[in-house]
Amino acid sequence: MDEHTERVRGDWNRMAAGYDRGERVQRLVLGGTRARLCGLARGRTLEVAVGTGHDLPYYPDGIELTGLDLSPAMLARARRRAAALGRPVTLVEGDAQEMRFDDGAFDTVLCALSLCAIPDQRRALAEMYRVLRPGGRLLLVDHIEYTKAPWRRREARKERPRRLPRAVALEVGFEVDRHDRTALGFLERVVAHRPGPAGEGPIAG
Numbered sequence: 139m140d141e142h143t144e145r146v147r148g149d150w151n152r153m154a155a156g157y158d159r160g161e162r163v164q165r166l167v168l169g170g171t172r173a174r175l176c177g178l179a180r181g182r183t184l185e186v187a188v189g190t191g192h193d194l195p196y197y198p199d200g201i202e203l204t205g206l207d208l209s210p211a212m213l214a215r216a217r218r219r220a221a222a223l224g225r226p227v228t229l230v231e232g233d234a235q236e237m238r239f240d241d242g243a244f245d246t247v248l249c250a251l252s253l254c255a256i257p258d259q260r261r262a263l264a265e266m267y268r269v270l271r272p273g274g275r276l277l278l279v280d281h282i283e284y285t286k287a288p289w290r291r292r293e294a295r296k297e298r299p300r301r302l303p304r305a306v307a308l309e310v311g312f313e314v315d316r317h318d319r320t321a322l323g324f325l326e327r328v329v330a331h332r333p334g335p336a337g338e339g340p341i342a343g
Contacts, residue, residue: 139233139236140257142257142298143208143233143235143257146208146255146256146257147208147209150207150208150209150211150212151209151210151211151212152211154190154209154211154212154214154215155211157189157190157212157215158190158192158215161192164192164251167321167325168279168320168321168325169320171250171279171320171325171327172192172193172196172250172279173196174327175196175248175250175277175278175279175327175329176193176196176197176198176248176277177196177197177198178246178275178277178329179197179198179201179203179246179248179275179277180201180245180246180275181201181202181244181245181246182201182202182204182243182244182245182246183197183201183202183203183204183244183245183246183247183248184204184205184206184239184243184244184246184247184248184269185203185204185205185206185247185248185249185250186206186234186237186247186248186249186252186262186266187206187207187208187234187249187250187252187253187255187256188205188206188207188212188213188216188229189207189209189212189216189252190212190215190216190219191205191215191216191217191219191220191227192250193248193250194216194219194220194223194225194227195223195225197225201246203225203226203227203228204227204228204229204230204244205227205228205229205230206230206231206232206234206237207229207230207231207232208231208232208233208234209231210231213229213231216229217229234249234252234256234262234265234266235256235257235258235261235262235265236261236265237265237268237269239269240269241268241269242268242269242270242271242272242274243269243271244269244270244271244274245270245271245274245275246270246274246275246276246277247266247269247270247274247275247276247277248276248277248278249262249266249277249278249280250278250279250280251279251280251281251325252280253278253280253303254280254281254282254284254300254303257298258298259300259301259303259306260306260309260310263303263306263307263310263312264310267310267311267312267332270331270332271332271334272332272333272334272335273331273332273333273334274331274332275329275330275331276307276312276328276329276330276331276332277328277329278303278304278307278326278327278328278329278330279325279326279327279328280303280325280326281324281325282302282303282319282323282324282325282326283324284299284300285300285301285302286323286324302326303326303328304317304326304328304330307328307330311332311333312330312331312332312333313330313331313332313333314328314329314330315329315330315331316328316329317329
């Protein structure tokens, strides 16, 4: 793990204790986005940057859910939430930029409001592509205010400027099925899939 990623992990460990205080505000801003995206998950599902588990109540029954997060303190809270909900989930500490899962291990990968905080978006999305099976579905919602003026100029001066997640997803090989924006255009939702051979198109539903 590089120094930048270690710093990010330390930041999230420190924020974990108070992170859930903002959950009510998040619900107001997001509306039905969490339920809408999680409801599209099918089969073996990975949530990247699961955090304290805000999405756990919204997944459909019958999926095999794994949650990955960089921060052990966030995962501890997700574990308690999962137990309270009676939600079976495998929670794994790890780096989204270098995931320890086999190629094609998942049918669905979801990342909600977290890609913007991962130091290298491209590496993370390339890893999501790798761990999805051909035809597997990518579900994203993320902050994109940094793509708008005046924030865009400030972002461009950074060592690792963030880019529109949809554009990076296309660059690493995903095909975007649909996308839209919410919260006055500051959040973008994306449904995409990893293309595969004939007969292995995007999963249904």
